[in-house]
Amino acid sequence: MSLRKTKLRDEHSEVDTGPLNDILFILLMFFLMISTLANPNVIKMSVPKSKSDTKQKQSVVVSVDKDKNFFIGSKKINPDSLESSLKKFIIEGDSIKPAVVINADSVAQWGEIVKVMKVARKLGATTSATVSGSD
Numbered sequence: 001m002s003l004r005k006t007k008l009r010d011e012h013s014e015v016d017t018g019p020l021n022d023i024l025f026i027l028l029m030f031f032l033m034i035s036t037l038a039n040p041n042v043i044k045m046s047v048p049k050s051k052s053d054t055k056q057k058q059s060v061v062v063s064v065d066k067d068k069n070f071f072i073g074s075k076k077i078n079p080d081s082l083e084s085s086l087k088k089f090i091i092e093g094d095s096i097k098p099a100v101v102i103n104a105d106s107v108a109q110w111g112e113i114v115k116v117m118k119v120a121r122k123l124g125a126t127t128s129a130t131v132s133g134s135d
Helices: 018-037 079-089 110-122
Strands: 060-064 070-072 075-077 099-105 126-132
Touching: 060 079, 060 110, 070 079, 075 079, 079 110, 099 110, 110 126
Parallel strands: 060 099, 099 126
Antiparallel strands: 060 070, 070 075
């Protein structure tokens, strides 16, 4: 009977980390994408609720160009009928104060802008003016 004596091999047990690296990479990408969507500066508040609908008055846009032309929205109006034209848009006796936004050309005369402001305030509206430059 001949028995062979086997040599003990030096076996090193290794763990294949390739699939583990793939999973860790996918998890890292997932958390990076989610962290950009979450805003940590948001304060959660409970908003009061009401049973009735509250409607806000829409702003009326009055435009003044360099040739002293007045427009309400896109409709051209006569400068003499500015007050009567604005009165149609500003309803008196309403609980919400309407707003008039004045868009003026940069070369328009300030006197015309002030005229629109005076008429709007006479009718009980708040005003704000923006000046756009013409290049």
